Amino acid sequence: MNKDVDVFGPLLHGTARAWRLKLDERLKPMGLSQAKWRTLMHLSNAPGPLTQAEIAAHLGIEEPTLVTLLHRLEGDRWVARKNSSQDRRCKTVHLAPRAQRVIEQIKTEAFQLRHELLDDIPASELRTCVRVLDRIRQKAEKGNGSAKHNGARRARVGKNGQN
Template sequence: MTIETTKVDRENLLYRLGFLTRRWRQVLDSAFQSLGVTDAAWRPLLHLHHMGDGIRQKDLAASLGIEGPTLTRILDQLIVKRLIDRSEDASDRRAKLLALSPQGRAMVTQITAKVATLEHDLLSEFSDLEIDQMTLFVERLEKRLQETRSRLKG
């Protein structure tokens, strides 16, 4: 089936992308079970890894799209497992700073290795051109979504 012979279905595209994302997370959840981490655990670890140590807890919550109290419960579990460290912000004692512990860094290494393997497996049938086109499409879509969000807030 080619793009030229396929009817473009704009009405379902975003729904399908959302559904695809949920299914991808299910695959990741299954893969990470062997590491002993759940969706509630691996997502904050990866976000913290990408955002860098020393970020505020509220910034991590915003990145994950979850409420502060929900994140606090998750972080408490990650602290017990010694995967993250939480400290007070010297400039604002009410704020909490987060960092990956050495065990957390090791876990992120295992997680990212599994992700890389799964991504390679999933994307291996697509050409570099197709991947580049999809990447550009997603970047443009993200930009348009941000513009829409800003317009609706304003």
């Protein structure tokens, strides 16, 4: 067996988890848990309001779990839910003014952390890593239809490896 292949999955998962936990530490003083800041950032990156189903699909959680999270976010005045103009059976979620103001702080903290963690990685190695991860992601998504099936708006890796 190839040792690199065996450790790749756990290493990828552990790296993503450690990165998120570091960002959690920085955002906690703002009153933001990982569930909250991920939801706010997803809403801020979307081209328009999202339905609860779209948010749940993107976050990889069940809708009832999301509803509980949205109740908390709404109670803290981070988001507002409104009846959908296209489908009266569902609600769309909008960032509240309070969230609009904190989004830049979240982005700044994420930017600073990203630079701290990637600072000493040579650009050529980082480019290779981004290319390889993008190929693996594309291969994993190919043919499974999960993003299409659940209505998620998939994030695409940009030129600089950010989405």
